[in-house]
Amino acid sequence: MASAQILSLDGEWQFAVDSSAAFGIDNVREHASWRTAKVPLSWQAQFADLRDYQGVAWYRRTFTLPKLKADETVLLEFGAVDYVAEVFVNGRRVGRHEGGYTPFACEIRQAVNPGENEVIVRVLDPEPTETGTEGISYWHIPHGKQNWYVQTSGLWQSVHLAIKPARHFTKIHITPTVAGKISVDVDLSRGENTSATEQLSLRVFDPQKHEVLQISKLISSSQQKARLEGLVPQPQLWSLDSPQLYEAELLLGKHDQIIERFGFRAIEARDKLLYLNGEPFYLMAALDQDFYPETIYTTPSEEYLRDEMLKAKRLGLNMLRCHIKVPDPRYLKVADEIGLLVWYEIPNWDVFTSAAARRGEETLEAMLDRDWNHPSLVIISLSNESWGVDLKQPEQRQWLLSAFDRAKQRATGRLIVDNSACWGNFHMKTDLNDYHTYWAIPENRHRFDQTISDFAQRPKWLFSEFGDAQETGKEPLLLSEFGNWGLPKLPEEMPWWFARDFGGRQVTLPQGVQQRFKDFQYDEIFESYNQLAEESQRAQFLALKYEIEQIRLKPEIQGYVITEFTDINWECNGLLDMWRNVKIYADDLANIQQQDVIIPRPVKYNYWDDETVEIELWLSHYSAVEVAPAKLRWQASFGATGELAIPPIARTEVKSIASLRLALPEVTSPQRVRLQFQLTTPAGGELLAQNAVEVLVYPRLAAPAAIRLHDPDKTLGAFAQAAHAAGFLPKESSAQSAALVTNVLDDELLQRLRKGESAICLIDSTTKLPAAFPFVLTSRAAEWYDGNWASNLNWLRNNRPPFRDLGVGRFLEFEAEHVAPRTVITGLAAANFSDVLAGMYVGWLHLNSASVLQMKVGQGKLLLCTLRLADALGHDPFAALLLNALVKYSLSPHCAPTTAPARMDD
Numbered sequence: 001m002a003s004a005q006i007l008s009l010d011g012e013w014q015f016a017v018d019s020s021a022a023f024g025i026d027n028v029r030e031h032a033s034w035r036t037a038k039v040p041l042s043w044q045a046q047f048a049d050l051r052d053y054q055g056v057a058w059y060r061r062t063f064t065l066p067k068l069k070a071d072e073t074v075l076l077e078f079g080a081v082d083y084v085a086e087v088f089v090n091g092r093r094v095g096r097h098e099g100g101y102t103p104f105a106c107e108i109r110q111a112v113n114p115g116e117n118e119v120i121v122r123v124l125d126p127e128p129t130e131t132g133t134e135g136i137s138y139w140h141i142p143h144g145k146q147n148w149y150v151q152t153s154g155l156w157q158s159v160h161l162a163i164k165p166a167r168h169f170t171k172i173h174i175t176p177t178v179a180g181k182i183s184v185d186v187d188l189s190r191g192e193n194t195s196a197t198e199q200l201s202l203r204v205f206d207p208q209k210h211e212v213l214q215i216s217k218l219i220s221s222s223q224q225k226a227r228l229e230g231l232v233p234q235p236q237l238w239s240l241d242s243p244q245l246y247e248a249e250l251l252l253g254k255h256d257q258i259i260e261r262f263g264f265r266a267i268e269a270r271d272k273l274l275y276l277n278g279e280p281f282y283l284m285a286a287l288d289q290d291f292y293p294e295t296i297y298t299t300p301s302e303e304y305l306r307d308e309m310l311k312a313k314r315l316g317l318n319m320l321r322c323h324i325k326v327p328d329p330r331y332l333k334v335a336d337e338i339g340l341l342v343w344y345e346i347p348n349w350d351v352f353t354s355a356a357a358r359r360g361e362e363t364l365e366a367m368l369d370r371d372w373n374h375p376s377l378v379i380i381s382l383s384n385e386s387w388g389v390d391l392k393q394p395e396q397r398q399w400l401l402s403a404f405d406r407a408k409q410r411a412t413g414r415l416i417v418d419n420s421a422c423w424g425n426f427h428m429k430t431d432l433n434d435y436h437t438y439w440a441i442p443e444n445r446h447r448f449d450q451t452i453s454d455f456a457q458r459p460k461w462l463f464s465e466f467g468d469a470q471e472t473g474k475e476p477l478l479l480s481e482f483g484n485w486g487l488p489k490l491p492e493e494m495p496w497w498f499a500r501d502f503g504g505r506q507v508t509l510p511q512g513v514q515q516r517f518k519d520f521q522y523d524e525i526f527e528s529y530n531q532l533a534e535e536s537q538r539a540q541f542l543a544l545k546y547e548i549e550q551i552r553l554k555p556e557i558q559g560y561v562i563t564e565f566t567d568i569n570w571e572c573n574g575l576l577d578m579w580r581n582v583k584i585y586a587d588d589l590a591n592i593q594q595q596d597v598i599i600p601r602p603v604k605y606n607y608w609d610d611e612t613v614e615i616e617l618w619l620s621h622y623s624a625v626e627v628a629p630a631k632l633r634w635q636a637s638f639g640a641t642g643e644l645a646i647p648p649i650a651r652t653e654v655k656s657i658a659s660l661r662l663a664l665p666e667v668t669s670p671q672r673v674r675l676q677f678q679l680t681t682p683a684g685g686e687l688l689a690q691n692a693v694e695v696l697v698y699p700r701l702a703a704p705a706a707i708r709l710h711d712p713d714k715t716l717g718a719f720a721q722a723a724h725a726a727g728f729l730p731k732e733s734s735a736q737s738a739a740l741v742t743n744v745l746d747d748e749l750l751q752r753l754r755k756g757e758s759a760i761c762l763i764d765s766t767t768k769l770p771a772a773f774p775f776v777l778t779s780r781a782a783e784w785y786d787g788n789w790a791s792n793l794n795w796l797r798n799n800r801p802p803f804r805d806l807g808v809g810r811f812l813e814f815e816a817e818h819v820a821p822r823t824v825i826t827g828l829a830a831a832n833f834s835d836v837l838a839g840m841y842v843g844w845l846h847l848n849s850a851s852v853l854q855m856k857v858g859q860g861k862l863l864l865c866t867l868r869l870a871d872a873l874g875h876d877p878f879a880a881l882l883l884n885a886l887v888k889y890s891l892s893p894h895c896a897p898t899t900a901p902a903r904m905d906d
Helices: 302-314 329-338 354-371 394-410 445-456 513-519 529-552 586-591 717-726 747-754 830-835 877-890
Strands: 005-008 011-017 035-039 056-065 072-078 084-089 092-098 104-107 115-124 159-165 169-176 181-188 197-205 211-220 225-231 246-252 256-262 267-270 273-276 283-288 319-322 341-345 377-381 415-417 433-436 477-482 557-562 596-602 606-608 612-621 631-636 641-645 653-663 671-680 687-698 707-710 739-742 758-762 776-779 792-796 823-826 836-842 846-857 860-865
Touching: 056 159, 072 084, 072 092, 084 104, 092 104, 169 246, 169 256, 181 197, 181 246, 197 225, 211 225, 273 557, 283 341, 283 477, 302 329, 302 586, 319 377, 329 341, 329 354, 354 377, 354 394, 394 415, 445 477, 445 529, 445 557, 513 529, 529 557, 529 586, 529 596, 529 792, 586 687, 596 671, 596 687, 606 877, 612 671, 612 687, 631 653, 641 653, 687 877, 707 717, 707 747, 739 747, 739 877, 747 758, 747 846, 747 860, 758 877, 830 836, 830 846, 860 877
Parallel strands: 283 319, 283 557, 319 341, 341 377, 377 415, 433 477, 477 557, 606 687, 707 739, 739 758, 758 860
Antiparallel strands: 005 159, 011 035, 011 056, 056 115, 072 104, 072 159, 084 092, 084 115, 169 181, 181 225, 197 211, 197 246, 246 256, 267 273, 596 612, 612 653, 631 641, 631 671, 671 687, 776 823, 792 836, 823 846, 836 846, 846 860
């Protein structure tokens, strides 16, 4: 039986740039400046001088063919070429293809000879201008996020020759049902003998290689489409835990033979829930941009994919959302084999035109043609955040409605998302009601909470409010983007993309990060940049843990997508770094990415040691395991243990299961108390879920440091009451030994500082800095300072007073949520950062600022503090201890600032 003979053309090709489009097939050999290029690989990935080149280029190479039989043909097959490919064999034009993500083939039997042949490919990747290149603009073609990181142009997927029978299969689509029904639709090349008949046969083999179905039918030799239908009894279903794959062997008379793999599985969005093979499940996904550290768009190898996808499963993920990119077909092959769901999307364009929309839908058609038989592929998006579609325009909303209907009819057995939405855009008609949001955690956790609560109630703004949406109210809710940054550890040699940022946004520039680490004196706090990166990753995990738990608390929400699976160039919110190393929290993250999750929520994070800690315990239950009467065991780090009974809970239910109240031990210094929880089955004690939470416990202040208030504008009344109640304002508060506390830097205070007094300025919205101070106050509402997208880290010098004895780490965690700064001190020279006791950076150690700064004014010492102690003192132990530590520090010899204002008049 004849079948395809594959001859790879991967490897070295000759390559030439044609920036003025001056060459044609007749003169390109002689006049172009050729260099050696690797295929498959974009020209941006391999040539430093072409990182940002878009335009025309040429590829050429020779290949050797044997003498073809009379009933054979040869196809030149391309995995993907970005963007327009014009193909010549031995000088003869054999095909043209437009579209940068999907495969195409040229039939070249009439153009080749036995022996040596030459193939030349002219590639056009248009420029990002209104006119573009040769009538095509980059703005109007599917390109995804190439312009966020680095472009991909040229032969970026494999090329090969396929010698096939003249009469052969061109497409095979296998459509199974979980009941065992199977439909096989085949496309065939044109036959020569139009009056003859031939047999089309199908044999199906189960995962154990047993034949379970055999059917055949006679078709005409001129027939180019056919269908075979049959029934596989009691099929073994493809699932996340048991990805059973079948093989379909198709025979076309004496001509062609092909084997395709497929799986029996069903995905449903029904009555606000998600079902896989009829069983409800919770979706836990990560957004995967599918870029690689050295090869950009090109997949390094199938083994590389398998390694990263197995890591995804070990992290507890059950899906990857391949983000506005059509991945290499091996991506879906590996996902099929290991049991990982895939959501992928049409790559976006920038500006809507009828041609752009047509290209998008043609791309989707080609995606489905290529990937139809993959059971892992379950969700497809048409648009992301309305990029390239202006949903304020009625005709574009109508296009999206119509495109959804066409996709839904075409992509049977898959779920369709019309527009994966964020604030400012919306859905029209969709199988899944999804939404994106980003917040800095912990300082904006209450705003995150509010967003999640609003989303869970299906607010009207999730769909078009123009009266043309087709919402059913039963679409499952998914939070399909959220996340936080965690800086990666770095290799000794920095990659080329280290010098690239996101469209000139400085906070995203990695280059120089190690120099900034030294310049801003982080080496006084961290042993190395890599240790700082580990702390950044720990902060990332604490944020993700809180966010995931908050999402799981809402029974209305059926899943989420973390941004993102891996770091990508400058964007470092990955669960893995760019080189596919897991970040430090992998095991802890896996504990909370399960179908059953314990959610411990402390009533508060800071306690005096004579208080009772209270933890509200919730269970999100999606597994098929009956959890009641399971036992919830708990253990505190100070030795206390216990066991709680679990009330009955239904599958897909989120339920409050207990409230743990626990007397805290007496402590002499601040202590971090960890409470661990494990849920085990009644029989056998099998672990179903585990989680942990930490709170801080503080000793009561026996003798708080005395302060005096400087409050000429009478704006510190609430603080004064709290300070008095806490013992900071004794009756002898006029004693000169007490530190001044103020929010005003007026002439009177400055005069007292010059004479040698010490003061702490609790900066608030009314505080004005003297003009002579060599820095400014900046609201965190200013661009990038909020840390909601490119994350910030609020760090502190915990290796020295005043923070050394507060029981805190190198960054502010949830214990400091009530004092997290809303204002920072900016413009301070790097040389003065030894006087920054606590501060903040954004992104790759940019926008370095202070939240606690010491300076000298004349003979006196001034601490400027933007941490919100005045707001929190009355109810927060951490605020009380920090105020006490600042006061003591300001009066101690440890406080020896060198930063000073410019000369001020006496």
